[in-house]
Amino acid sequence: MATSSKLKSxxxxxxxxxxxxxxxxxxxxxAGWHPFVIPFFTFGILLVITVVAFxxxxxxxxxxxxxxxxxxVIISHDKQKQVVPSRERTVGxxxxxxxxxxxxxxxxxxxxxxxxxxDDFRIxxxxxxxxxxxxxxxxxxxxxxxxxxxxxASQSGTTVYPEDTVTTDPVQNFLKTGAIGQQVxxxxxxxxxxxxYGTPVALRTQAKTVGELMDQKAIKLSKGDQVTPTVDTPLxxxxxxxxxxxGVKIESVTENIAMPIQQISDPSLAYxxxxxxxxxxxxxxxxxxxxxxxNDQPVGRSxxxxxxxxxxxxxxxxxxxxxxxxxxxxxQAGISPNDYTxxxxxxxxxxxxxxxxxxGQYGGCPAYAGSVPSSGGYGLCQSTPGLKMxxxxxxxxxxxxxxLRWCSGYAIGRYGSWxxxxxxxxxxxxx
Numbered sequence: 032m033a034t035s036s037k038l039k040s041x042x043x044x045x046x047x048x049x050x051x052x053x054x055x056x057x058x059x060x061x062a063g064w065h066p067f068v069i070p071f072f073t074f075g076i077l078l079v080i081t082v083v084a085f086x087x088x089x090x091x092x093x094x095x096x097x098x099x100x101x102x103x104v105i106i107s108h109d110k111q112k113q114v115v116p117s118r119e120r121t122v123g124x125x126x127x128x129x130x131x132x133x134x135x136x137x138x139x140x141x142x143x144x145x146x147x148x149x150d151d152f153r154i155x156x157x158x159x160x161x162x163x164x165x166x167x168x169x170x171x172x173x174x175x176x177x178x179x180x181x182x183x184a185s186q187s188g189t190t191v192y193p194e195d196t197v198t199t200d201p202v203q204n205f206l207k208t209g210a211i212g213q214q215v216x217x218x219x220x221x222x223x224x225x226x227x228y229g230t231p232v233a234l235r236t237q238a239k240t241v242g243e244l245m246d247q248k249a250i251k252l253s254k255g256d257q258v259t260p261t262v263d264t265p266l267x268x269x270x271x272x273x274x275x276x277x278g279v280k281i282e283s284v285t286e287n288i289a290m291p292i293q294q295i296s297d298p299s300l301a302y303x304x305x306x307x308x309x310x311x312x313x314x315x316x317x318x319x320x321x322x323x324x325x326n327d328q329p330v331g332r333s334x335x336x337x338x339x340x341x342x343x344x345x346x347x348x349x350x351x352x353x354x355x356x357x358x359x360x361x362x363q364a365g366i367s368p369n370d371y372t373x374x375x376x377x378x379x380x381x382x383x384x385x386x387x388x389x390x391g392q393y394g395g396c397p398a399y400a401g402s403v404p405s406s407g408g409y410g411l412c413q414s415t416p417g418l419k420m421x422x423x424x425x426x427x428x429x430x431x432x433x434x435l436r437w438c439s440g441y442a443i444g445r446y447g448s449w450x451x452x453x454x455x456x457x458x459x460x461x462x
Contacts, residue, residue, distance in 0.1 A: 101395075102147050103356070106131070107299070108156035118395065121146060122154055135159060136174035136186060140297075140306035140349065149384055151356030153301045164189060166217045179309045179347065180215045193312065193342040194220035194235040221266050226273045227338060228319050230283035234340045240265055241272055248338045250274065274336075280322040282332065288314030291345040300351025302358050303375055311346025314339060357384050357431055364435035370449035374438070377449075377456050381413040386431040390415070399429050412438040 101116040104125060119125040123143030126133070133139065136159025159174035162183055173187040180197040191197060196218040220235035223244065238244040242262030245252075252258060252274075259273040290313045300306070316339045320332040354362050358375065366374055382388045385396035390407035403409050409417025410427075411434045420427035423437035442452040446462070456462045 102152055103150045104147060104152045104154060106154045106156070108154075109158065117147065119147060125154070126156075131156070134174070136176055138176040140300060141304045141351075142306060145304060145306075148379070149301060149303075149356045149358050151301060151353070151359070153299060153304070153351065153353060155299055162187075163214045164217070165214055167219060177308070181344070182309045183215050184217060185310065189217070191217065192220060192235050193314065193344050194237065196220075196237060221270075222268050223266055224269060224271050225338070225340075226271065226275075227283060227317060227336060228274060228276055228281035230281075230317060230319065232317050232338065232340050234338075236266070238266060241270075244272065250336055250338060253335070255279075276321075276335075280324060280329070281335070282320045282322055284318050284320070285340075286316050286318060288316055288339065288341075288343045290314075290343055293345050293347045295347065295349045296352045297349040298352050300349065301353050301356060302351050302371065304351040305348055307346065307348045309345065309347035312344045314343030315341040357386075360432045360435055363432045364439060366435065366439050366449070373449040373453035374435075374442075376453055377442075377462060378411050378438070380456065380460075381408070381462075382411050384411065386411050386429060386434055388413075389417075403428050410434045412441065414438075414441070 101118050104115055104117050106113045106115065106125075106129075108131060113129075115125075115129065117125050117128070119128055121143065122139060122141060122145045125147065126139070126143065133156070138157040138159070140155045140157070157176035159176040161172055162175050164171050164173060164184055164187055166184075166189060171187065171189075173183075175183045175186050177183040177186050180199045181191055183199075184191045184197055198216050198218075200214045200216055218237070220237050222233065222235050225232045225234055225244075225248075227250075234248075236244050236247060238247050240262065241258065241260060241264045244250075244266060245258070245262065253276070255276050255278070257273075257275045259275070260270075264270075290311045292311065295308075316337055318337050319335045321335050322329045323331040323333070353359070358371075361371055361374055362368075378384055383396070387397055387399045387410075389404050389409050390413060403417040405418075406416055408415045410420060411431060414420050414434075414437065417428065420434055420437040423440070424430065424433035427433045427437065439449070442449045442462075446452040446455055452462050
């Protein structure tokens with residue numbers, strides 16, 4: 032009887048809980064059929080679709096919309112000159128955005144990794160032509176827009192050693208060779224193993240005999256030196272040549288030869304941009320010393336021979352000299368061409384060549400806000416405060432030429448020259 036009365040007391044409580052749950056479910060069902068629910072639900076779906084479609088349009092468009100921090104870029108390709116505003120940071124990014132296709136052997140100056148950092152930035156695309164490469168008995172036809180025969184051979188994947196002779200000849204028979212403009216002819220150097228006073232050295236040479244090899248490498252025999260085989264012996268691949276001296280101690284040291292660099296000025300590229308037209312490399316030389324001994328201890332040494340075992344290859348790089356665009360304003364501001372590099376370095380680090388940038392602003396170049404902060408740096412050179420530049424002209428807040436005139440006066444007045452200002456900036460990261 033006790034158990035039955037407990038169940039009766041709990042039963043009404045459970046019924047009330049069940050009724051409450053049913054009531055909530057009923058309210059939820061009624062809410063689901065509220066007349067405003069379906070329109071709101073439909074509006075939400077349409078909003079999501081619109082946002083996604085807008086994003087796809089922005090991602091797939093082939094032209095750049097002008098923005099206040101956009102750069103004007105001049106692209107020369109396929110016998111046309113295309114002028115576009117772009118917010119892309121690199122050359123490769125812009126070419127991809129514009130759907131400009133690069134084919135096998137095409138060359139881009141400056142490189143696709145180069146940063147677009149100024150107005151009137153110039154990009155040149157050189158289209159490849161068929162070229163025949165003659166490498167001994169091997170002949171291949173490739174496509175290349177490279178400007179030197181060594182670069183053409185390297186671009187085709189052909190290994191070229193510094194001592195190989197690489198020249199160009201005009202094509203004699205287009206129908207036979209399949210090349211339009213030229214042949215690249217590789218005359219291979221002979222690999223030789225030279226043992227120089229006990230030091231083995233592998234090298235390559237165009238010499239035909241042992242004697243020619245010694246003349247080419249400037250090897251001079253002194254009293255007591257011996258050469259094997261004889262100087263009139265013809266050189267074949269992997270010929271062993273020994274230079275020996277008995278009764279003395281010999282030491283040899285391998286040293287690097289610095290890579291030569293040849294720079295060519297190119298007015299078709301923006302000032303400050305560079306491109307490599309022939310990849311260079313450092314050389315190697317072996318310096319052999321005769322060691323003087325006293326009581327079996329070395330007391331001095333003298334150079335016996337210096338033999339270049341690997342010729343250095345000159346790196347040919349083009350340097351843009353076009354002064355159009357905002358960097359060209361340096362000439363209008365009276366800055367000497369000898370100081371362009373110094374001014375460019377300082378201004379690039381101070382404002383990124385933005386005449387309307389205030390201290391603390393990062394990213395692109397903002398539009399002029401209508402006023403200049405009363406404190407902090409402002410403008411190309413981050414004059415602090417910006418009002419100082421009023422001494423150079425009333426349009427100091429927006430005119431880059433006016434700002435550059437003030438910058439030049441500041442650099443010379445405070446440091447004596449742009450070069451001295453550059454040295455200070457490199458040391459202290461301010462000026």
